[in-house]
Amino acid sequence: MTVERLPAFSPDFNPIEKLWKNTKRDSTHMKYFKTFEDLHDSVVQTFNTYMHDASKVICVMQKLREDFVVTA
Numbered sequence: 001m002t003v004e005r006l007p008a009f010s011p012d013f014n015p016i017e018k019l020w021k022n023t024k025r026d027s028t029h030m031k032y033f034k035t036f037e038d039l040h041d042s043v044v045q046t047f048n049t050y051m052h053d054a055s056k057v058i059c060v061m062q063k064l065r066e067d068f069v070v071t072a
Contacts, residue, residue: 018060023047 027046033039050057 015061022060
């Protein structure tokens with residue numbers, strides 16, 4: 001096992017960044033929200049799908065792992 005130093009800012013290796021990208025795509029991309037509450041509800045609904053179907057989160061983690069193994 002070796003320790004790999006990452007840059008201080010490395011969103012490509014941060015899984016939450018991939019999850020936020022998917023969240024934006026699924027809940028806010030190309031959508032109009034009349035109120036902030038409507039936007040909030042859309043994001044919360046997407047988070048609820050993650051809570052009930054962990055496969056979307058697992059998919060992000062697996063993709064990140066595959067990308068890291070290829071570049072390492």
